[in-house]
Amino acid sequence: MITAGIDIGSITAKAAVLNDGHILGTRLMFTGYDARQAGKTVMAELLQAAGVQREEIRAVVATGYGRNTVDFANKTITEITCHAAGGHFINPKVRFIIDVGGQDSKVIRLDENGRVLDFAMNDKCAAGTGRFLEVMARALEVDLDKFGEICLAAKHPAKISSICTVFAESEVISLIAQGEMRENIIAGIHDSVASRISAMAKRVGVVAPVMMTGGVAKNIGAVKALENKLETPIQVSEYAQINGAIGAALLARNLSP
Amino acid sequence: MVDPEKKDTDKESRKIKSVARMKEIMTQYYIEAKTAGQTGKKVAWITSGGPVEFLIAMDVIPVYPENHGAMIGASKMGVGLCEKAEEMGYSRDLCSYARSDIACAAINGGPIGGLPRPDFLVCCNNICGTVMKWYEAVSRYYHVPLFILDTPFIHTRFSDAAKRYVIDQTYEYIRFLEEQCGKKMDMDRMREVGKLAVSGLRLWQEVLDTAAHKPAPMTAFDAFFHLALIVTLRGTQITVDYYRQLKQEMEERIRKGIAMVPNEKYRLLWDNLPVWYKTRWLSEKFSSRDACLAGDTYTSAWSGVLDLIDENNFIETGSVAYSSVYINVSLDMMFDTLKKLIEKYDVDGLVMHSNRSCKPYSFGQYDLAKMVMKKLNIPTLILEADMVDERSFSDSQIETRIDAFMETLAGKR
Ligand code: SF4
DSSP states (O other): OEEEEEEEOSSEEEEEEEETTEEEEEEEEEOOSOHHHHHHHHHHHHHHHHTOOGGGOOEEEEESTTGGGOTTOSEEOOHHHHHHHHHHHHOTTOOEEEEEOSSOEEEEEEOTTSOEEEEEEEOSOSTTSHHHHHHHHHHTTOOHHHHHHHHTTOSSOOOOOOOSHHHHHHHHHHHHHTTOOHHHHHHHHHHHHHHHHHHHHHHHOOOSSEEEESGGGGOHHHHHHHHHHHTSOEEOOTTGGGHHHHHHHHHHTTSOO | OOOHHHHHHHHHHHSOTTHHHHHHHHHHHHHHHHTHHHHTOOEEEEOTTSOTHHHHHTTOEEEOHHHHHHHHHHTTOHHHHHHHHHHHTOOTTSOHHHHHHHHHHHHTOTTTTSOOOOSEEEEETTSOSHHHHHHHHHHHHHTOOEEEEOOOOBSSOOOHHHHHHHHHHHHHHHHHHHHHHTSOOOHHHHHHHHHHHHHHHHHHHHHHHGGGSSSOSSOHHHHHHHTHHHHHSTTSHHHHHHHHHHHHHHHHHHHHTOOSSTTOOEEEEEESSOOGGGHHHHHHHHHHTTEEEEEESSTTTTGGGGGGOOTTOHHHHHHHHHTTOGGGBOHHHHHHHHHHHHHHHTOSEEEEEEESSOHHHHTTHHHHHHHHHHHHOOOEEEEEEOSSOGGGOOHHHHHHHHHHHHHHHHHHO
16 A cells, blocks of 8 residues: 655655555655645655655655645644654664654654654754754854764864853854864764753653654764763664654555545 | 534533633622722732631632732733733743732733732742742732741641641731731631631532543533632632532533533543643643543642541641642652542543743652653653743644644553
8 A cells, every 4th residue: 555654844844655664755855934835845746756646645644843734634643653653664673762853852762563652842942953953053154964973073072051042052152262173062062962852861761772863863973972871872764854754654554545 | 424503502512501600700709809998898819829718707808819810811911911020020930920910910900900909918838939929029019918827848747846837827827817907806707617618628629520420521621710719719608609509510411421522532630730821722622632631630739638627627727738738748749649630530641731830830740740650650741831921832832742642642542
């Protein structure tokens, strides 16, 4: 059975099409200001890239903050449940998922069937999210894609103590003024994000193996900083950013059309 | 297809009829309070957990800034008033009841144009430490005397010395009232009020207990509304009569099979104060997901200490009992209460409102959630918000959490 999942996040829109547990194709684009249109476009591009006809798709599940704007979806399911399903599909052994996206981060503890046991979300504040990294990369005039790599060279990570994004930014600026090495500042920034996320993860109770998903999972610096904080290795699949959409497509299988 | 007319009559039949009477009583109460200056009655402001019975016995009109705060929240006037208080110099971290109420006093604003001026103040710190500073500010503002009833925090047990301490203050409280009112307390009247208070508390508890029935004839959202009398007019015949009527209505609903949530499938327990400006929104959200918030820790806080009151000796047991309210005891004791409620209402999950305003209530929620999971295997949803200040509420974020939690509960079945 061919099903699709659409994940409309604050920054990117993702889509995946599956046929009975096989990924036929995935797609990712910027959401832009029109989430409704983004859903339609990402779906159309996905079908074309995967060579699947619209009529072949039996069910569509939408997820993400923009899930309610996807009017062609048969059902909406939250990111929590979708990420759990996606992570479980990629690696059934995974018991804990850390999803860090543009505007929020969440941690999910799941059982051996991929069902959610507990979760927590940070969506009150930009600290501990992709947005925080974005703001800091801009302040340091570093390309976001290279941001994580640079900090691996740090010898003495700087200490960023403020948890507020705006205050942290001025802290960073004064560190620059003091002539602190860029890689040390960047490492400090990643540590700060990791502290926020690990506190939330520990509240729910971390159980290995741990997987990281979402856009920030592509950032090696963030992954390493989190591994240090949680003292456990973290897996990142090639589908990290598409994980929610894959989960949505998998859950669409349960819908009897 | 669902017949739209049929649907409407269902909705109509689910409405609680007593609401009209309740509104009447509260309107009458506020009119009386606001016109006290003309009728020569004394007005005292008192904290929600304070022993109001003594005021009733002295024929003083009790006025509740916290109940007023709830009204401000429900009428969505919280943000404007909180901002006003912040302009006056009060920190945004201060409880939003205090902020909005102080602002109301300053500008005669809010849903009823401000509370009537107090002749004196009664502050009992069994609910929090905020009220002490808040009432001190009010006392300075209006130049009126303040009586503070200090109730020790209960860690493990209520020692005899601590009880004595509270009882001594109760007698002091009586002397304070006699001085303010210029008359002796009529002890027969006080005994009668004490008995009425106990009857009221008992009936209120019985009303809440009806929600243990499946499906529940009322939800915590209804309890939030009907609670007002047990707080404000405890110890009066009106309250006793009203809750008797409400209880009868609930029993009738049970007999007729009228449920508040049309397809009650999940039962939940609410913790902390309501989110006053979002009660309907939240109630509809949960209801549309077939979830009934059958009980809560908040509305049962007053009657939760019922067993500790000797109705024949209210003077020496009333304040002592009120010292043991849900938020003046240790986490272990709070857990015991939670456990009882979880079992009584037979719920599938706990919904905790992590209330930015009310620190004593919100502090420890994560630990309690863990204890509830570990010992009772009941999952918890934590919603970060504020009871009056809407700036701490985000619809889409709260909705995602509720949806995710309901999906988790569905997955468990
Ligand atoms: S801090 Fe809590 S208990 Fe104290 S007045 Fe505010 S809401 Fe009431």
